[in-house]
Amino acid sequence: MPKIMSHILIKLICLPVLTLLAACSSNPVNHAQTREIIDLSSANLPNIAAEFTTSRQGQEHEQDHDAHESHADQVSWRFWRNSQQITIERPQLGMGELWQRDGHSIIHRKLYHADQHAIEFQDDDLKMLEAAPSWQKLALLLDQKLLAQLSAGDLEWTDGYPTREYQGKVADTEWHIVMRMDLGVPKLIERQRNGFAERTQLLQAYALSAAPWQPTPTTDYDVIDFADLGDKEYDPFVIKAQAQMGHDHHH
Amino acid sequence: MQKQKLTKLAAAVSALCLTLSVSAVADDHHHDHHQQPSNQVPTSAAEWFKVGEQAVLVNKRDAAELRKAKNVILFVGDGMGVSTVTAARILEGQMAGRDGEFNRLGFEKFGYIAHSVTASANQQTSDSAPTATAMVAGIKANDGAISVDQNIPRSEKSAEQHAAHSVKTILERAEERGMSTGVVTTARFTHATPAVNYAHIADRDWEADSNLPAGATVKDIARQLLETPYGDGLEVALGGGRSYFMPNTVADPEYPSQNGRRKDGRDLTLEWTSKYNNSEFIWNQAQFDGINPARTDHLLGLFERSHMRYEADRKDDAAGEPSLADMTDKAIKILQKNKKGFYLMVEAGRIDHAHHAGNAYRALTDTVALSEAVKKAKQLTNDKDTLILVTADHSHVFTIAGYPSRGNPILGKTAVDGVALTDSLGLPYTTLSYANGPGWTGGLQRKEFNPANEGTVSAPYAGSKLRPDLTAVDTATANYMQEATVPMGAETHAGEDVAIYADGPGAYLVRGTLEQNVIYHVMADALGWTNNRR
Secondary structure (H helix, E strand, C coil): CCCHHHHHHHHHHCCCEECECHHHHCCCCCCCCCCCCCCCCCCCCCCEEEEEEEEEECCCCCCCCCHHHHCCCEEEEEEEECCCEEEEEEHHHCEEEEEEEECCEEEEEEEEHHHCEEEEECHHHHHHCCCCCCHHHHHHCCCHHHHHHCEECCCEEECCEEEEEEEEEECCEEEEEEEECCCCEEEEEEEEECCEEEEEEEEEEEEHHHCCCCCCCCCCCEEEEHHHHHHCCCCHHHHHHHHHHECCCCC | CHHHHHHHHHHHHHHHHHHHHHHHHHHHHHHCCCCCCCCCCCCCHHHHHHHHHHHHHHHCCCCCCCCCCCEEEEEEECCCCHHHHHHHHHHHHHHCCCCCCCCCCHHHHCCEEEEEECCCCCCCCCCHHHHHHHHHHCCCCCCCCECECCCCCCCCCCHHHHHHHECCCHHHHHHHCCCEEEEEEEEECCCHHHHHHHCCECCCCCCCHHHCCCCCCCCCHHHHHHCCCCCCCCCEEEEECHHHHCECCCECCCCCCCECCECCCCCHHHHHHHHCCCEEEECCHHHHHCCCHHHCCEEEEECCCCCCCCHHHHHHCCCCCCCHHHHHHHHHHHHCCCCCCEEEEEEECCHHHHHHCCCHHHHHHHHHHHHHHHHHHHHHCCCCCEEEEEEECCEECEEECCCCCCCCCCCCECEECCEECECCCCCECECEEEEEECCECCHHHCEEEECCCCEEEECCCCCCCCCCCCCCCCCCCCCCCCCEEEECCCCCEECCCEEEEEECCCHHHCCCEEECCHHHHHHHHHCCCCCCCC
């Protein structure tokens, strides 16, 4: 059940995507040329809540023969960020994830809302899975190293928002990214490779304190340590969760 | 005639050599009860022969016969099968620049060894609960059972039923006799192996009250530690699992963003210090270092919210955590104050977790840490009055394969004289691998997690062969996941026997192939509970 984390970042979130939305322009965190342009490497990114949609088309791998699994997904998801906590929810799937920064540690929980369960990953687990992300990568939904490899455009103003466009090809993948430079989140991430395309688009963004929706409360969830999964082979929830995680072996 | 003379001469020389050899061993034995084989690697046939001969002579020493043990220390490597011991032995030697194959872990130098049959009452391949129960309670039990017999269902919620089916443990019997007792682990203190010493519950997962099913009257495992009715309770309790002892309204001292797990509002860490005189609760390295064993009679140390860090990662902990050897040292110094003796279990609890994750590096480095803890125990005790047993609760499907040259890096790719061997596909492979687990590479059928729909998506690695090409992969890094044959979310336990290593009074009873529950009876016998010992 390796590497699920890196996918949560690199694909879902870090999924290249592009486009931005019309809806974006109607969001509450809007207006004004007076908006502050933030440094994407800043440790103090704005506290925000946002909604995205991610769609995929085609087969990511040549050998990807399972149409059911590989075609035309479209998932909306929500994102809450403050300096110490990042929450992501995919309501239509009943799933989510929680990242908390506590001192030098990052604590991660994968949330299974329908089952009222969570799987918690400690620092060492994330390292073992080669899925220990930087906080900045989690917060931006993108790896700054990726942005550094792309061609960055000039700062532009779109519907009153400052944006910057990034484009280029990295490791056989074409990227097109538009960042909201006042919020420090992607407005659009597009990724294309060998007939496969993935597009993540910002639908709405709010100041965290003004968010119209809140993360699902999880205080009563049954939290299982990742390290304990191997000793819970009899647990129906664990069996289901492990089946979802796949077999990602990085070599 | 000539031939006959030569034969007689040879026999005489042989007899003389044997006499000298025995004499030398006897002398060594006289001066050093723990005489061990040389660490010098033999370099010739003659030297190999001599070393083999000496090993037999060492084993001919008299057993510790019927001397009574005052103290018993039971070391448990959770999931430490024989292949794990072998690979750890090689890794430790290679990391020290020695011949890994000739290296021996601390406990491998013990004079007595036996096989332990780990099947539980209802499992061919067992989990840690019934196997640990077997060791400390002397019976075989069912899956998930914490020191209860095989006639109680895992779903049983009644306290009365638990009382009827509980089996007294060696720790509890030691407390009844006025001995001091302790448990040290790198896992949660409420995890199965440590829990079997002081708790009685049908389901190992009921660690805090928040884990109990609705309507349960049986006490959760953490609570049972504080409410043990035997003697004056445990003198030493060191491990992880702090959150299971703290209320869900109280912030963790090391991770303030996280709260405890208890719903009953009880803070068992505070109850520990209020219940016992000269008691301490500690949770970080500085506090641990500040503990004076001479002035501390009841020590509770919980160094993580959940399991303690792997030995390989311990240095990264901001609050600091003691090593297993450090905790063993502190525990023994506290327990030794009791003239009636002590019982101590020390568990390397995370060997098992690393194997489940398909990560040999952490499993092996935690095994080496266990060896260091055993060495520490040997330093602090006398083999005339202290029985030390080292064993595992069960094995893992972990193998050492191929035909690598002696000295080939154990975490590396199988090679002969530095030239990588290849499989039938022409690809290099590692010496260490698993029969099942997350390291399944799966070729074109491999799937990985797809966050877009929380399902899986086909994701074969680059290339067209059925395995990844490891040519450019550094398989010796700490985070490398060894390949597995059968795809499973977590690697599994294995059902073959594990080893028991023994030293001290009663150690001679450890021989042959023993059912795992015999371990309890060896300890009880050594302590003189079942017969008359000197």
